[in-house]
Amino acid sequence: MSICVACQKPLEVELEPEEYEEDVQMGGSSSGKAPAAAPETVPDDVQLNCGCHFHWDCLLEAYQITECPSCGKNIASTSPTGTQQVLCTLNNEGGLQENLDILPLLTEESYLKAYPNERKCRAFLEFCREGDMQAIVGMLQGDNEDSDEDEDEDEEMADDDAEGSADVGIDALLRYQDPIGEMQSGLHAAVQAQSREVAWLLLLLASNLPAAGVSA
Ligand SMILES: [Zn+2]
Ligand SMILES: [Zn+2]
Structure with a gap:
């Protein structure tokens, strides 16, 4: 599996262990349940069109409008209707989406950072x-x-x-x-x-x- 070019960790996130904690607490009592195994993980992979992979949060952290924060290549392109777009392949909890334009999201997040x-x-x-x-x-x-x-x-x-x-x-x-x-x-x-x-x-x-x- 590839890793995030920003933090060098595998391209997945652990799910919030909400139910898991309850199980552990109950396991201490007489229910006799064994503690659950390692937390479940889901993919968290944004592949830019330069080929670099990021975690979603790592990309937002490092993001510079139209350049890949890792290799510096221009990641923006022009859509058929003439607007600017940043296409990527997103693989996360919601499944795999190819040719997804993340420019609106990136713009929103950059704005909120400011x-x-x-x-x-x-x-x-x-x-x-x-x-x-x-x-x-x-x-x-x-x-x-x-x-x-x-x-x-x-x-x-x-x-x-x-x-x-x-x-x-x-x-x-x-x-x-x-x-x-x-x-x-x-x-x-x-x-x-x-x-x-x-x-x-x-x-x-x-x-x-x-x-x-x-x-x-
Ligand atoms: Zn990362
Ligand atoms: Zn890149």
């Missing part, structure tokens, strides 16, 4: 694009309620979050416009996705916002 506190706004936009009403409502209601199921983690992260995203209120989410997506707002996204429910929800919420710059 502006990490916009992560929440961008997630909100993504939900609007998908017309995912439940996720939107959850996000607007209680901040981290369904993003992290582990309560201990939530508490630990609370301090970090306080600085970055605590000031991202509903109004900021509603007013956010995508700087790398033609300044698209959540409402634009919902309309484009033909998600009537989400569009109405956003309109309703927006109508309750005080006009910018005017104090009530």
